[in-house]
Amino acid sequence: YLRRPWIIDQQEFFISHSIGIVTYPEDGESLSILLKNSDVAMYFVKKNMKDDYSFYIPEIQEENSKKIKMINDLRHAIYNNEFTLFYQPIIDLNNGKITGAEALIRWINPIKGMISPMEFIPLAEEFGLIHDIERWILKTAVTQKKQWEDMGYGDIKISINISGKSVTRAGFVNEIKELLSEAKIENDKIQFEVTETALMEDLNESTKVLREIKDMNVKIALDDFGTGYSSLTYL
Numbered sequence: 001y002l003r004r005p006w007i008i009d010q011q012e013f014f015i016s017h018s019i020g021i022v023t024y025p026e027d028g029e030s031l032s033i034l035l036k037n038s039d040v041a042m043y044f045v046k047k048n049m050k051d052d053y054s055f056y057i058p059e060i061q062e063e064n065s066k067k068i069k070m071i072n073d074l075r076h077a078i079y080n081n082e083f084t085l086f087y088q089p090i091i092d093l094n095n096g097k098i099t100g101a102e103a104l105i106r107w108i109n110p111i112k113g114m115i116s117p118m119e120f121i122p123l124a125e126e127f128g129l130i131h132d133i134e135r136w137i138l139k140t141a142v143t144q145k146k147q148w149e150d151m152g153y154g155d156i157k158i159s160i161n162i163s164g165k166s167v168t169r170a171g172f173v174n175e176i177k178e179l180l181s182e183a184k185i186e187n188d189k190i191q192f193e194v195t196e197t198a199l200m201e202d203l204n205e206s207t208k209v210l211r212e213i214k215d216m217n218v219k220i221a222l223d224d225f226g227t228g229y230s231s232l233t234y235l
Contacts, residue, residue, distance in 0.1 A: 018045040019053035027056045100157035103141040130163050146183045159191040168205045173212045191219035
C-alpha cells in the first residue's frame with residue numbers, strides 16, 4: 001500500500017518508507033527504550049537500505065556507539081594534532097631514482113596506535129571534520145615540499161589526496177592560492193588526486209574548481225578511475 005502511486009490533484013506521487021521494528025519485551029521493557037531502539041533500527045534502514053524495514057538488533061546499537069566514540073576521538077585528534085604524514089615514494093624503474101611521493105595521512109591515537117585513513121576519513125567527511133584535516137594535510141605537505149626544494153630536491157613531485165567535498169567547498173581555491181603563495185614553491189610539482197566518484201556528486205562545480213586549480217599550474221590526477229562511473233564522456 002505504501003509503494004503504490006498516490007494521486008493528488010491529478011499529480012502522481014510515490015512514497016518510500018523506512019521502518020524500524022521492535023518487539024516487547026525482548027527489545028525493551030519501557031516505552032522510552034522501545035521508541036529509542038525502533039529509532040535506531042529505522043536510521044539503520046535509512047543509511048543502508050532505504051524503502052525497507054529492519055528489526056532492532058543490539059549489534060546496530062553497538063556499531064552506533066563505536067561510531068560516536070570514533071567521532072569524538074577524531075575531534076580530539078584534530079585539536080591535539082595526532083596526525084602524521086607518510087610519503088610513499090614514486091620511483092622511475094629505468095634509473096631507480098625517486099621522482100615523486102604521495103602524502104598519506106595516518107592517525108596516531110594515544111591508545112589504539114596507528115589508525116588507517118580508511119577508518120576515519122569517511123567519518124570525517126560525513127560529520128564535516130574533513131576540512132580541518134585537509135587544511136592540515138595541505139599545509140604540512142606543502143611545507144615538506146618546500147624543505148625538499150631547499151635541500152636541492154626540487155624535481156620531486158608531491159601528490160596530495162583531496163576530498164570531493166573540499167573541491168566544491170567555498171573558499172577552497174583561495175586557500176590553495178594563499179598556501180602556495182606563502183610557500184613559494186614550484187606549483188607544477190604539486191599534484192592533487194581526486195576520486196572519480198567524488199567528482200560525480202557535483203560535476204559542474206567540480207569541473208569549474210579543478211580548472212581554476214589547473215590555471216595555477218597545479219597538476220590534477222583522477223584517482224580510482226574505473227571503480228565508479230568510468231564514463232569517457234565525463235573523463
